[in-house]
Amino acid sequence: MEKIHKIQLSILRNLLLSDGITFTKLKPNEDMENNKFVFHLNKLIDAGLINKESDLYFLTDIGKEFAGRIDTDELKFVKQAKLSAWCCSIRKLGKKKEILIGTRKKQPFYGCQGFIAGKINYGEKVLHAAKRELYEETGLKGEPKLVQIRHYLTHKEGKLVGDKFMFLCLFENPVGEISLNYEVELEWVFLDDIFKYIKKPFGSIEEFNEIINLVINYTGAISFIEKIEAADDF
Structure with missing residues (x-):
């Protein structure tokens, strides 16, 4: 209304x-x-x-x-910032680790690669939203841990086109079978091969590397970061 x-x-x-x-x-x-x-x-x-x-x-x-x-x-x-849960799923296969990567098949950011994300509903708890989004988008289940809160102010041609808070959540060894999703192509990728696989990350490759290191080395502390970015693909 x-x-x-x-x-x-x-x-x-x-x-x-x-x-x-x-x-x-x-x-x-x-x-x-x-x-x-x-x-x-x-x-x-x-x-x-x-x-x-x-x-x-x-x-x-x-x-x-x-x-x-x-x-x-x-x-x-007054416009309000969007709130989203960002789901990073990692599983162990022997001594190796795999990360679940999604390739977006929907505008905006068509073809970009990264983690599953979805809106946090009004009145919904952050970790509940992360669990819900992971299951709805992938068919997997797990218990999330909040790793970081990231605030993005996105500009295009000098104009603010996006304002969002992303709650980065880590899922370790989620269970279940990946379900079919027409909006995102999902694939488990070995950690050692991740930068060979990622061709078009959300944001820069440097930022993606920063986030990978953050979740891999997560110790339980929750951090906050604020970024102003340009978005040519918005």
């Missing part, structure tokens, strides 16, 4: 800046026709964003969360 009428945004802003408000004061301007105002007010009530107690209107709990994303000066929604 984020593409809503300007009048509805004004109503939500007025409620956001009050602790209960009357019908008359809630109107964006005094000259607005009552029928027009009531139409938009009822839309917000029907959506569960507003309720009325006696002669005052209030934001519901859902309405407070929803209206909290409004820029009250410019009267528009």
Whole structure:
């Protein structure tokens, strides 16, 4: 419902800046026709964003969360960073290690190679999201460990086109059979051969090497890093 009428945004802003408000004061301007105002007010009530107690209107709990994303000066929604779980799966075969690599078959970043990743849903715990994404995308199951939080600000031609937080999670020896996925081609790759296999990593090859070393040498400490990057393939 984020593409809503300007009048509805004004109503939500007025409620956001009050602790209960009357019908008359809630109107964006005094000259607005009552029928027009009531139409938009009822839309917000029907959506569960507003309720009325006696002669005052209030934001519901859902309405407070929803209206909290409004820029009250410019009267528009503020964009939020995307939150994703990044699933790095490693398994042992004798003395050797293999890493599960996905080649993306979907825009954006078509053909790029790296780890499985997916959005963290509203209200979802990070490690639960990682487990869910791993199973949904690969058919594998495991217990994730949070290794690092990475904040990416992605630019193209001088314009910000992406803002995301990636929660890098390590799965050691996940179990199950890899399932068919039309959006990503999956393959277990020996660690010794990883840089022969990777032709088009997300980001730079140096960054991919940094992440590989991070998960291989993980000791239990959680780190944070922030990066500004250019994306020619976005």
